[in-house]
Amino acid sequence: MQGTGRSALRAPRLATSANGVSQSIPFRQSTGYPPHRWLLQRRIERAQDLLLNSDKTLAEIARCCGFFDPSHLTRAFSQTVGSSPGLWRRSRRT
Template sequence: MPVQMSDHHAQQIAACVATETEPVEAVLARPLDAGLDVAGNALPPLLHRRVVLFIEQNLDDDLSLATLAAVVGLSPSHFARRFKAAAGEAPHRYVLSRRVNAAKRLLLETEMPLAEIAAAAGFSSQAHLTGIFGRAVGMTPGAYRVRRNACLDFLRAGGVKPQSAAA
């Protein structure tokens, strides 16, 4: 049975989501990494924006190198070099970080089962989500949700640590 949150608690959880995740607007506001592009071959800002928005809108779809390269009309190898020169990281690593970001948001905001979160965030399975998430965040998705639930319990208790039954 779901527990209703007060508006105040919902605002605190929204603030938590804001600090735990990175919106695409923040990604787009980052300066492109011109320092890595000594030859002037970075993906131009307009194409970079196009591919970043495509990734964000299609996290649960095939985001292979060939798919991403087609978005900007480049060969996969040419795209990979130009994306890395602009963004400072390889396309695959970037896609995984955005998928982890999406999974964090779903873990914080919903009660969806982990397998559904994995699918919605574009991971091939719950095990794939758990492995990538664990390496990126330092805990499993289940532990992340437990931490969120402990935070909610704390807020529901008026910011007072609940008494342990063993104490």
């Protein structure tokens, strides 16, 4: 995720067994989250870091964190954190 800031977080590849069953149960046991929820949490944490430590726009942050657009970031962020990214940023920067 360092460098140009264009590398978005991607879902971890899950191994499949010989019968094609996903190994998401061991993933959940080791992380405490199902794979998609784990990834969403990492994206939100990255967005929080960028909101606090950069002057990037919400659109730039959304792209950097793997969200489709600022609206997608705002919905996920608000559901996870409890406030919009803009409000969260303003309340932490003062």
